[in-house]
Amino acid sequence: MTTRKWIGALLGAVLAATGLAAQAQTQNYPNRPVRIIVPYVPGGTVDLVARVLAQRLTEQMGQPFVVENRAGASGVIGSDMVAKAAADGYTLLVQSPTLIANPLMVRKVPYDVVTDFTPVSFLGSVPMVVAAHPSVPADNLQQFLEAARAKPQNFSLGTSAIGSPMHVSLEAIKFGGKLEMPIVAYRGTAAALNDLLGGQISLIIDALPSTAPHIASGKLKALAVTTRARIPGMPSVPTVAESGIPGFEMVTWYGLWAPAKLPEAISKRLTEESAKAMRSSLVTERLGAQGFVAAPMGPAQFAPYITKEIATYARIVRDAKIQID
Template identity: 65%
Template sequence: MKKRRLVQALALAPILAAPTFARAETYPARPVKIVVPYVAGGTVDLVARVLAQKLSEQMGQPFVVENRPGASGLIGSEAVTKAPPDGYTLLLQSPTLVASPLIMKKTPYDVKKDFTAISLLGSVPMVVVAYPGTPGTNLREFLDAARANPEKFAFGTSATGSPMHLAQEAIKRGAKLDVPIIIYKGTAAALTDVLGGQISALIDAIPSSAPNIASGKLRPLAVTTRQRLPSMPEVPTVAESGLPGFEMVSWYGLWAPARLPGAITSRLASEVETAMNSLFVGERLKPQSFVSASSTPAAFSAFLDKETANYARIIREADIRPE
């Protein structure tokens, strides 16, 4: 009897597996949606639209960006977890995806359990910028002035748990500063106040601050990358400014709902690698200081574990709590 059941099971196995293989081989057979959990116009949205255009060309089906903003990215991200794991709903997100659950008392998703990690896409350097009237021509001088008169200084940031916020907290603790960090609802509002001198400085992704730096409306104090940037060779790194080893960038990745079939995951990762290494993507994102990257799903998962541990340490040491 046992032998007969084994034979029957072996006979049925190819039949039961056939639909999965067929789906993987024919994927995509219809349009694919890339959810961006923020309003249109930001860096996450830009990366998604460039990638979508290239994947549409490569894979022969439309890849369409859908903006689902709200709750610092939680609403759109949660929506993806509820979609079928068939490769037709994807999420393009920033470090906020992994930082939010470390801060919030309760979040509607678990990054490791509710998503399939597909690939890292790349990163954008960040820069510490200050109101021109603020003391200090570089970050080291700024930090010295802020330690001497902390009541005259304040940082601003775009959202709780954003890469910019975590970088500021790391600098604040590393430099032993006692200055407040004011949380704004978006980068635009924070930039408005630093341009007007209401706050002293903020950390921002280079693309959004570059025009104001070029016009002299903002003073660049330091970049957050390991090495100086070719586009700003005169601006020191944070590590050069008294915080050895410091490096933080705003990175971007692609996810799908949990339990995405392995064949589709591998296909998407391979197509993303081709896209991110293409001249098309490079020409459109390089002016934004975007550094393209790609990875296997396993390598991306390992990267996420490392970044999560780093964020958890910063959040714990800074005692960052929900707004």
């Protein structure tokens, strides 16, 4: 055998062995613990959804799925960590629409939502609620808008993270309600809620699971919901659209992503197992009572949904002239 033929045969053997090893790794997935990155501090709805998902995937797939909170830069740090991780299925991301909103309003985001991630599964959505401190002299959003336009110095607005659906919704309400007042940005839901409960800020928009217990106890009051129609659990609370901003509708949703170029077999397995997890009684018990609507869908439906949401958020960012340096 000539040297050239010998080298060719050796390369062929190496490539074949590498292909077989990769195939075996895919077939045996997962064979070690899997990290689910939550790019926020513990205590918010993204964190809650991720932990319920992780518990069910651990039970279903026989390996630990461990939630790691990597907060910072309104979700950019943790999200970028996943974008740059190995595409082997052992580093995953649970995120909200903040992932797609940040690049629209923040300069130099270090990832591309479309090219740097594999959309694995849409998990579900929850309504958002406009919640105010009890001292605010308004029983609904329309009254708040009137009071805030008359004396803006008496009120303050907060949000859990720049680029979050809560932040973008609040910016849209500011624009539609003709409010001229700044928004205080916090590092996560827990910090924003603490200041709202303490009366340091007047109002936030947040996912219903985080605010529902405080509304039920009377520590906060619901002024409006962000859905198209009133929600069954709060039939007396009007929608934002009923409160002087026609056509308004936004929910916060949650998805599971992996780094780009995730092997199709691993993606398919994660999609199937995530759907099974979202339909479990654990999700109903832990999330359903708080307004979470499980609606798992795979990449074929999730990818175009992301494209549609990017267009929606881009329109709001453009209309409200939101730009974060």
